[in-house]
Amino acid sequence: MSTITFQCELEPYLKRLGTIPEDKPSFVKEVYAVDDIEILRQLIIKKERERQTISNDLDVAARIGLVISETNEAIQLKLEQLERENKIFHEELRTRGQYKKENEFGEGGEECMFLQQELDQARREILKFRKEMDGLSAQLNDMASEMVDSRSKVSIYAKRLAEVEQKLTTTRDVNTKLQSLLDKTLTSQKQSSSNTSLLVKNIQLDLERVINENEQLRVRVAELEGQQIENEEKIAAMVIQAQEYASRLEQAQNTIHSLMD
Numbered sequence: 638m639s640t641i642t643f644q645c646e647l648e649p650y651l652k653r654l655g656t657i658p659e660d661k662p663s664f665v666k667e668v669y670a671v672d673d674i675e676i677l678r679q680l681i682i683k684k685e686r687e688r689q690t691i692s693n694d695l696d697v698a699a700r701i702g703l704v705i706s707e708t709n710e711a712i713q714l715k716l717e718q719l720e721r722e723n724k725i726f727h728e729e730l731r732t733r734g735q736y737k738k739e740n741e742f743g744e745g746g747e748e749c750m751f752l753q754q755e756l757d758q759a760r761r762e763i764l765k766f767r768k769e770m771d772g773l774s775a776q777l778n779d780m781a782s783e784m785v786d787s788r789s790k791v792s793i794y795a796k797r798l799a800e801v802e803q804k805l806t807t808t809r810d811v812n813t814k815l816q817s818l819l820d821k822t823l824t825s826q827k828q829s830s831s832n833t834s835l836l837v838k839n840i841q842l843d844l845e846r847v848i849n850e851n852e853q854l855r856v857r858v859a860e861l862e863g864q865q866i867e868n869e870e871k872i873a874a875m876v877i878q879a880q881e882y883a884s885r886l887e888q889a890q891n892t893i894h895s896l897m898d
Contacts, residue, residue, distance in 0.1 A: 680801065684801070712769060
């Protein structure tokens with residue numbers, strides 16, 4: 638099985654791999670900071686989806702590991718086969734070595750040259766497959782490391798989900814107590830509704846009385862303003878008369894002085 642075939646088998650699984658959620662140390666604080674039950678439910682649903690994504694990725698990683706293992710086994714078998722063929726070629730070369738010296742340009746010599754070429758090709762194949770094995774081993778190690786990290790993240794999210802569920806249970810208890818308190822408050826409010834209605838009526842009566850008194854005060858103020866305008870007109874007339882009297886008095890004084898002279 639070649640590297641191209643191996644990559645073709647891995648491709649469908651690699652496409653299914655999702656992005657592992659980033660680990661957020663503040664997740665628990667974020668949960669405890671939320672008081673809305675609906676928001677907590679949405680948060681739990683979101684984390685459950687992420688957990689299912691990680692579980693799916695673990696399943697895909699396991700399948701990839703199985704493909705890698707099968708590919709590695711096939712390469713190992715191919716390598717063993719090539720090594721056996723290599724040994725057979727060496728034996729044939731040693732067996733035909735003497736004949737090659739006697740008839741270097743004969744048919745046996747050509748066959749030995751062909752076997753030598755096959756041997757070189759086998760060696761190159763061995764080196765190529767060993768490199769592929771090294772690459773696959775590195776990929777297998779990376780996959781194993783990612784699987785360990787994924788299991789760790791699944792454990793963390795499972796613990797967090799348990800904490801969220803505990804928080805949700807506590808919140809439900811608090812909500813039940815608040816509902817009971819609200820029912821008691823509504824009952825008390827109904828009992829005091831008659832007193833409240835009477836108080837509202839009294840307030841309305843007082844308000845109407847204040848409005849009437851305010852209207853009376855406005856009328857009185859208007860009357861006082863009219864009287865003030867009338868008094869101001871009288872004062873203005875008296876000032877004019879006083880000025881006339883002063884002018885006449887001055888004329889009289891001038892006349893007296895003239896007569897005395």
